[in-house]
Amino acid sequence: xxxxxxxxxxxxxxxxxxxxxxxxxxxxxxxxxxxxxxxxxxxxxxxxxxxxxxxxxxxxxxxxxxxxxxxxxxxxxxxxxxxxxxxxxxxxxxxxxxxxxxxxxxxxxxxxxxxxxxxxxxxxxxxxxxxxxxxxxxxxxxxxxxxxxxxxxxxxxxxxxxxxxxxxxxxxxxxxxxxxxxxxxxxxxxxxxxxxxxxxxxxxxxxxxxxxxxxxxxxxxxxxxxxxxxxxxxxxxxxxxxxxxxxxxxxxxxxxxxxxxxxxxxxxxxxxxxxxxxxxxxxxxxxxxxxxxxxxxxxxxxxxxxxxxxxxxxxxxxxxxxxxxxxxxxxxxxxxxxxxxxxxxxxxxxxxxxxxxxxxxxxxxxxxxxxxxxxxxxxxxxxxxxxxxxxxxxxxxxxxxxxxxxxxxxxxxxxxxxxxxxxxxxxxxxxxxxxxxxxxxxxxxxxxxxxxxxxxxxxxxxxxxxxxxxxxxxxxxxxxxxxxxxxxxxxxxxx
Numbered sequence: 387x388x389x390x391x392x393x394x395x396x397x398x399x400x401x402x403x404x405x406x407x408x409x410x411x412x413x414x415x416x417x418x419x420x421x422x423x424x425x426x427x428x429x430x431x432x433x434x435x436x437x438x439x440x441x442x443x444x445x446x447x448x449x450x451x452x453x454x455x456x457x458x459x460x461x462x463x464x465x466x467x468x469x470x471x472x473x474x475x476x477x478x479x480x481x482x483x484x485x486x487x488x489x490x491x492x493x494x495x496x497x498x499x500x501x502x503x504x505x506x507x508x509x510x511x512x513x514x515x516x517x518x519x520x521x522x523x524x525x526x527x528x529x530x531x532x533x534x535x536x537x538x539x540x541x542x543x544x545x546x547x548x549x550x551x552x553x554x555x556x557x558x559x560x561x562x563x564x565x566x567x568x569x570x571x572x573x574x575x576x577x578x579x580x581x582x583x584x585x586x587x588x589x590x591x592x593x594x595x596x597x598x599x600x601x602x603x604x605x606x607x608x609x610x611x612x613x614x615x616x617x618x619x620x621x622x623x624x625x626x627x628x629x630x631x632x633x634x635x636x637x638x639x640x641x642x643x644x645x646x647x648x649x650x651x652x653x654x655x656x657x658x659x660x661x662x663x664x665x666x667x668x669x670x671x672x673x674x675x676x677x678x679x680x681x682x683x684x685x686x687x688x689x690x691x692x693x694x695x696x697x698x699x700x701x702x703x704x705x706x707x708x709x710x711x712x713x714x715x716x717x718x719x720x721x722x723x724x725x726x727x728x729x730x731x732x733x734x735x736x737x738x739x740x741x742x743x744x745x746x747x748x749x750x751x752x753x754x755x756x757x758x759x760x761x762x763x764x765x766x767x768x769x770x771x772x773x774x775x776x777x778x779x780x781x782x783x784x785x786x787x788x789x790x791x792x793x794x795x796x797x798x799x800x801x802x803x804x805x806x807x808x809x810x811x812x813x814x815x816x817x818x819x820x821x822x823x824x825x826x827x828x829x830x831x832x833x834x835x836x837x838x839x840x841x842x843x844x845x846x847x848x849x850x851x852x853x854x855x856x857x858x859x860x861x862x863x864x865x866x867x868x869x870x871x872x873x874x875x876x877x878x879x880x881x
Contacts, residue, residue, distance in 0.1 A: 396600035401558035414546035416444030436546030438483030463498030480523035488519035512555035561635035715744035
């Protein structure tokens, strides 16, 4: 192909993901060491098993298997009657045994799918397999990034944490589709109760990406297998968030396209995503399957899950809960999506909706509370133990004891900033609603003191009444209801 033809060629983006998810268990996958690394000293949550010391034997964690079965059911995968473990051999400082116990030709979940929404289009992303394995330890590069550090420290606290590696088909055609998939996957995993997104390193992504000449793409958008196999691909590692995945893959698409348009070959290699510089950096030539020299893990017998897997229930998943919220509570699609964004938000809303009508509950949770939490970089988990206080705030408005404006702008914000209870804020700030006689007096005073605004009102100027409402609110310290003030002003002016 000539350089001119190469430059004119259009390319289809092909991406497949290997997503490593830390499963939420109390102990590691093959030993009894704690998986809680939050405040642990380096290399303190370790034992002979997860350090790979001679003679130490692994024992499979039942909770990790149960979590894997839940994931398999959620992605509608086949869960075989029997599965087994292998040793994957490679050499790296954070892998103390110099092999990783994983699953190879008999994964616990096969041939699943996860549906995502891109704009108004729904797409099913194929999931080739999802298998159990152990996490390596973690490396801390001191004085720079991986390729410029002064030295590197190794912490084996993470070694042996149960992982589920979820491998998709090469079904993605753009980086934003990848971001949508990761968001949906994380949402499903949290609903299942097998994943905590707040844990450091709880979700890590390796992405395989290649560009296929547009001339090889069929009219319906299908890319033949031979075209996929012919295109060199790169693996991008060290991606730790949805946003980073989109940025890393966008960079890599541009890098590969530029190389091809200049007549250069794309090297089949593994590249590191350097978040600080926003670029991918070559690490090594990409390993082939044979390089890992898989062989069966002799210290673990085959795993039988037949019968038992049917007894493991899964909860209502996000899509089903959204649909129920629309039908049972009459919510819009937008409100239902906001209120099911996490299981904790959905649970909080339903607890509020037990006491108030759905529209009121949705407005206060989806619009007011979530908006204020987002502004403060807080999550619903930071206030879920204050549910009764939040319901009391809504009750104060519903019983006409304070205005919605004061509840929103003063009481709620003070509750979040200072931790005060709603009644205490109302008393301290003097926010109890002004009685109607006092409001009527303020209305009369505002009319008397602002003849120009009154004249403008009679002349039909829309802003005049709003100005007068503001004057009354000022006189009542903001404790009057703006709607009542508007009504009383119009009655007085039109009388």
